[in-house]
Amino acid sequence: MNAPRINPDGRLKGKTALVTGASRGIGEAIAARLAMEGASVVVSARTAEAGESRLSGTLHETVDRIIRAGGQATFIKADLAQAVERERLVEEAAAAYGPIDILVNNAAITYFIPVADFPEKRFKLMMEVQVYAPFHLSQLVLPSMRERKQGWIVNISSGAGLHPKPPYSGRVGGAVYGMCKAALERFTTGLASEVQDDGIAVNVVSPGLVDTPGVAVHGLITEATKDRVQPIKYIAEAVYQLAIADPKTLTGTINYAEPFLKGLAIAPVELV
Numbered sequence: 585m586n587a588p589r590i591n592p593d594g595r596l597k598g599k600t601a602l603v604t605g606a607s608r609g610i611g612e613a614i615a616a617r618l619a620m621e622g623a624s625v626v627v628s629a630r631t632a633e634a635g636e637s638r639l640s641g642t643l644h645e646t647v648d649r650i651i652r653a654g655g656q657a658t659f660i661k662a663d664l665a666q667a668v669e670r671e672r673l674v675e676e677a678a679a680a681y682g683p684i685d686i687l688v689n690n691a692a693i694t695y696f697i698p699v700a701d702f703p704e705k706r707f708k709l710m711m712e713v714q715v716y717a718p719f720h721l722s723q724l725v726l727p728s729m730r731e732r733k734q735g736w737i738v739n740i741s742s743g744a745g746l747h748p749k750p751p752y753s754g755r756v757g758g759a760v761y762g763m764c765k766a767a768l769e770r771f772t773t774g775l776a777s778e779v780q781d782d783g784i785a786v787n788v789v790s791p792g793l794v795d796t797p798g799v800a801v802h803g804l805i806t807e808a809t810k811d812r813v814q815p816i817k818y819i820a821e822a823v824y825q826l827a828i829a830d831p832k833t834l835t836g837t838i839n840y841a842e843p844f845l846k847g848l849a850i851a852p853v854e855l856v
Contacts, residue, residue, distance in 0.1 A: 588854040590654040594621030595828045600681040602674070604664060604721070605691030607631040608641025610740060610791060610819050614688055615646055616855045617820035618827065619655035624681040628673055629691065632661040653856035656681075664691050664717040665709055674724040683728040686827045689718035689768075690740040696757035707760055714764035719771060722786075726779065735784040736827045739772050740819075741765045741838065742790055765790075769838050776836030785831035788838045791819045818842050821852035 601618045605611040606627035619625045627646050631637040634644075643659035650657040658680050662673040677684060693713045695706045718739055729735025744758055745765030769788050776786040791814065822841040825848060826834065845852060 588620065588653075588856045590620050590622075590650075590856060592622050592654070594623075596686075596824075597622035599623045599685040599827075600626065600677070600683060601686035601688065601827070602626045602628065602677045602684050602721075602725075603688040603690060604628050604717075605740075606646050606659075607637075607643045608639060608646075610816060611688070611690040612641060612646045612649070613816045613820040613855055614690060614823045615657065616650055616653075616655075617817075617824045617853075618686065618688075619650045619653075619657055620853070620856055621824060621828075623656075623686065625650060625655070625657040626677040626680055626684075627657060627659045628662045628664075628677075629659075630661065630663055632659060649856065655856070664721075665693075665712045667720065670717060670720050671724065674721065678728070683732065684725045685729075685734065686736045686738070687721060687725050688738045688740065688823060689721060691717065692740075692764075694761050696761065698756040699759050702760055710760055710764055711767075715767045715771070718768060722775060726784070729784050730779070730782045733783040734831075735779075735782075736829075736831070737772075737775070737784065737786045738823050738826050739768050739786070739788050740791065740823075741769050741772075741788045743840070745769050745790070772838070773836045780831060780835055783831050785826065785829060785835040787826045787829075787835060789819060789822045789826065789844070790838060790840045814842060815852070817852040817855055818845060820855060821845055821850065825850060 601623040603615045606615045607629035615625045615627045632643045647657045647659050660676050662669040742765045744762040772786050772788045818841040822844050
C-alpha cells in the first residue's frame with residue numbers, strides 16, 4: 585500500500601479551503617484531506633497553542649502536520665461566538681491564500697444538560713457557534729463565490745439532528761445539541777435552493793460516532809457504543825468528495841459519511 589501523501593497537483597490545486605474547529609478531531613482530519621489534494625488550507629479554532637485547552641490538539645499541530653507532509657496551510661485563531669472574529673477570519677483567510685472556494689463549518693461547542701436544567705447562557709452559546717456562525721460565515725463567503733460562479737460549503741452535522749423515536753430510552757442531555765444540528769441541516773437545504781444557479785453547492789456530512797478528544801471528554805464511547813465507532817477518515821473523505829462534486833447535480837443533501845461513500849463506491853484514503 586502506498587503511503588499517504590500530498591499531491592500538489594490534485595483536484596483542489598489552486599483552491600482555498602477554510603475549515604473551522606480544526607485544532608483536533610474531525611476538523612483536523614478534514615483539513616489534512618483537503619490539503620492532500622492540493623488545496624491551500626486555512627484552519628481556525630480557539631486553541632492555537634498547547635496549554636490553551638484541556639483537550640489535546642492545537643492549530644499549530646494541525647498546520648505542522650500538513651506542512652511536514654508537503655502541503656500548504658496556515659492557521660487563524662478565532663472565537664466563532666463573536667461576529668467581529670468571524671469577519672476577521674474570512675478577511676484574513678482571503679488575504680492569506682485568495683478568495684475562499686471551500687468553507688467547512690465544523691466548529692462546535694457542546695453541553696449535554698437536561699432541558700429542565702439548561703442555562704440560558706450556554707444555550708445561546710451553542711446556538712451562536714453551531715447555528716449562527718455557519719450562517720454568518722456563509723454570508724461572508726457568498727459574495728466572492730457568486731462573483732466567481734463557484735463555491736462549496738459543507739456543514740458538519742450529526743445523527744443527533746434526527747428525531748428520537750419511541751420507545752424512548754430515557755437518555756437526557758442531547759436535546760439542545762440535536763436542535764442545533766437539525767437547524768444546521770435545514771439551513772443547508774434552504775441555502776442550497778437559493779444559490780444553485782450561482783454554481784455553489786451546499787451540503788451536509790453527518791459523521792457516525794468518531795473517537796475524538798471532544799467525544800472522549802463527554803464519555804460518548806462506552807461498552808455499549810464502542811462497536812459503532814467510525815474511523816475519522818470516512819468523514820474527511822466524504823467532505824472531500826463533496827468539495828469536488830458538481831454543484832448542478834450534488835447540492836442540498838444530508839449525507840451520512842459511510843453510506844454516502846459506499847454509494848459512490850469510494851473507499852476513504854489514509855490521511856497524512
